[in-house]
Amino acid sequence: MTGRFVTFVILALCTLGLRAGEVRRSTVGFPTRIEGIVLPGFELEAEPLDRQAPLVVRIEAVYPHGTAFRYDLVYYGLEPGKYDLKDYLRRKDGTSTADLPSIEVEITSLLPPGQVQPHALAAQSSPFPGGYRTMLWIGGVLWAIGLAAILLVGRRKKRPVEGEGARPLTLADRLRPLVEGAMAGTLSTSQRAELERTLLSFWSQRLGLCDLKPAEIFAVLRRHPEAAALIQRLELWLHCPAPTDRVDIAALLAPYQVADARSEVPQPVAHK
Amino acid sequence: MSLHEVTSFIQAARDRIASVVVGQDTVVERLLVALFTGGHLLLQGVPGLAKTLLVAALSKTIDLAFARIQFTIDLLPSDILGSEVLDQRTSEFRTVKGPVFTNLLLADEVNRAAPKVQSALLEAMQERKVTIGKETFKLPAPFLVIATQNPVEQSGTFELPEAQLDRFMLCHRLDYPSKDEEREILRRNMALGVRREDRGAVARTEFDVLEDGPVGSTEQVVQAMEAVHRVHVSETFLEHVVEVVSRTRRHPSVELGGSPRAGIALVKGSRARALIHDRDYVVPEDLFALAEDVFLHRMRLNYEALADGRTGEGVLREILTELGAE
Numbered sequence: 001m002t003g004r005f006v007t008f009v010i011l012a013l014c015t016l017g018l019r020a021g022e023v024r025r026s027t028v029g030f031p032t033r034i035e036g037i038v039l040p041g042f043e044l045e046a047e048p049l050d051r052q053a054p055l056v057v058r059i060e061a062v063y064p065h066g067t068a069f070r071y072d073l074v075y076y077g078l079e080p081g082k083y084d085l086k087d088y089l090r091r092k093d094g095t096s097t098a099d100l101p102s103i104e105v106e107i108t109s110l111l112p113p114g115q116v117q118p119h120a121l122a123a124q125s126s127p128f129p130g131g132y133r134t135m136l137w138i139g140g141v142l143w144a145i146g147l148a149a150i151l152l153v154g155r156r157k158k159r160p161v162e163g164e165g166a167r168p169l170t171l172a173d174r175l176r177p178l179v180e181g182a183m184a185g186t187l188s189t190s191q192r193a194e195l196e197r198t199l200l201s202f203w204s205q206r207l208g209l210c211d212l213k214p215a216e217i218f219a220v221l222r223r224h225p226e227a228a229a230l231i232q233r234l235e236l237w238l239h240c241p242a243p244t245d246r247v248d249i250a251a252l253l254a255p256y257q258v259a260d261a262r263s264e265v266p267q268p269v270a271h272k
Numbered sequence: 273m274s275l276h277e278v279t280s281f282i283q284a285a286r287d288r289i290a291s292v293v294v295g296q297d298t299v300v301e302r303l304l305v306a307l308f309t310g311g312h313l314l315l316q317g318v319p320g321l322a323k324t325l326l327v328a329a330l331s332k333t334i335d336l337a338f339a340r341i342q343f344t345i346d347l348l349p350s351d352i353l354g355s356e357v358l359d360q361r362t363s364e365f366r367t368v369k370g371p372v373f374t375n376l377l378l379a380d381e382v383n384r385a386a387p388k389v390q391s392a393l394l395e396a397m398q399e400r401k402v403t404i405g406k407e408t409f410k411l412p413a414p415f416l417v418i419a420t421q422n423p424v425e426q427s428g429t430f431e432l433p434e435a436q437l438d439r440f441m442l443c444h445r446l447d448y449p450s451k452d453e454e455r456e457i458l459r460r461n462m463a464l465g466v467r468r469e470d471r472g473a474v475a476r477t478e479f480d481v482l483e484d485g486p487v488g489s490t491e492q493v494v495q496a497m498e499a500v501h502r503v504h505v506s507e508t509f510l511e512h513v514v515e516v517v518s519r520t521r522r523h524p525s526v527e528l529g530g531s532p533r534a535g536i537a538l539v540k541g542s543r544a545r546a547l548i549h550d551r552d553y554v555v556p557e558d559l560f561a562l563a564e565d566v567f568l569h570r571m572r573l574n575y576e577a578l579a580d581g582r583t584g585e586g587v588l589r590e591i592l593t594e595l596g597a598e
Contacts (some may be wrong), residue, residue: 189507189508190511193509193515194511196508196556197515200595201593201594209593210589214560214563214564214589217592217593218557218561222557239506239509241552241553
């Protein structure tokens with residue numbers, strides 16, 4: 001009973017002391033600290049920060065003080081005027097702060113009276129197409145268009161490959177005009193060389209010699225009766241400066257003229 | 273000298289070498305190709321494949337001067353080319369010619385010497401003359417360098433750069449002999465016996481078999497070289513060579529393709545091969561036979577191809593087998 005009475009007296013004296021004390025003064029923007037102020041009731045906390053509030057109050061430390069709490073407060077004003085710090089505090093349990101004593105402070109300005117103030121800021125809309133979000137949207141749309149274009153163009157290119165019209169030339173396709181030109185005697189030197197290369201490729205593929213060493217390919221070809229005969233006659237025709245035998249090109253290449261254009265490797269008719 | 277006489281001489285030389293060296297017919301052919309075209313030959317193979325014996329046999333068969341240099345890290349250019357030595361009796365400098373002054377030079381393990389030594393040899397190969405002090409000496413003709421490289425032990429070696437490899441007309445990769453050849457090698461070796469020397473005896477080696485006289489002379493080599501130049505090369509064959517060289521440059525797996533020198537080597541080599549095979553005109557078979565030896569040491573695959581595990585042999589095989597395909 002005595003303890004409660006003593007606490008009440010102390011609180012009453014503190015309250016009276018605060019009321020009796022002069023109003024705390026500080027200037028705009030300067031933080032001011034109030035240490036060890038005892039405030040009755042449940043624990044207090046600072047009101048959430050409001051960007052428009054002319055005064056900012058923070059509680060730096062709280063200590064239990066009998067049935068009350070002792071606080072270290074820091075405040076600073078953003079606009080000149082008289083304020084009550086009580087208005088910027090609230091109970092943690094949400095109860096009223098009406099029983100709190102007033103903590104009056106005055107914020108003064110260092111600027112002389114009549115100081116010209118800047119115009120108030122007026123919110124303006126961003127010019128088109130400014131703004132980070134707008135740019136993000138534009139970028140996203142362009143990316144989507146690009147992706148769609150890549151996918152569609154790729155599909156369009158594939159279609160003709162699947163179709164009959166774009167079928168790549170087979171060995172037979174290339175061989176036929178060369179053989180016809182050779183039989184007609186209209187081949188140039190490079191075409192003759194191409195004809196010989198194509199015929200060698202034809203026989204290499206037909207006999208499955210692609211995995212052999214290059215030097216071994218001819219050894220196999222020369223052992224094959226048809227291929228050997230063809231190669232020998234071709235060498236006489238294309239490389240020998242003074243062939244002893246006349247090479248009948250038409251008879252030699254006739255089997256390759258009737259090659260089926262749809263087959264990759266034509267099946268020659270055995271020549272006599 | 274007619275074509276028949278030249279080919280008879282070539283066949284006699286091949287038979288003589290074959291009596292000493294078992295198998296390796298392809299290497300003998302490449303040696304003759306290099307000899308008749310004035311090119312140089314790089315042999316890649318593990319030790320013990322009779323490289324030295326082969327070159328020694330060739331020199332004895334055709335009566336050519338032969339020298340062998342074992343390339344090591346401490347070799348100096350003067351050890352190959354020669355140097356000026358102060359003669360203490362006359363107090364004058366005297367030129368001492370190096371082993372490069374010979375007809376057949378075997379540069380054993382050429383990649384073991386420092387780059388300046390390799391470069392000294394390769395310059396001599398290219399220019400066929402050597403400057404010692406203030407004096408320039410011409411190398412004897414014919415002059416053929418047969419260099420060897422061991423593909424296995426690469427530590428402590430100086431890899432020949434592409435520019436210097438390009439100076440070798442052919443690079444042949446020696447393979448192990450077949451089982452039959454290996455059997456014959458053992459039989460011949462067992463039959464060698466021993467040779468009495470002074471009051472003792474030494475085991476005879478294959479080199480002791482080389483005591484028979486030569487079957488040909490330098491003059492016959494010169495005539496063979498002239499005959500090579502008479503071998504006909506058709507326009508069609510030139511088209512093939514141009515196409516192959518071009519494809520080695522255009523292939524997507526190749527970073528460095530065949531140089532113009534590769535094309536020249538292919539035509540020269542094909543002519544010599546045609547002569548060795550008793551023909552007076554070249555055929556695509558010559559191109560196919562020599563392609564690996566001409567191109568593989570000149571081609572460099574790109575990073576992607578190497579990462580895919582592709583080899584020069586595989587890429588060249590693809591180029592040749594797809595010659596007829598566009």
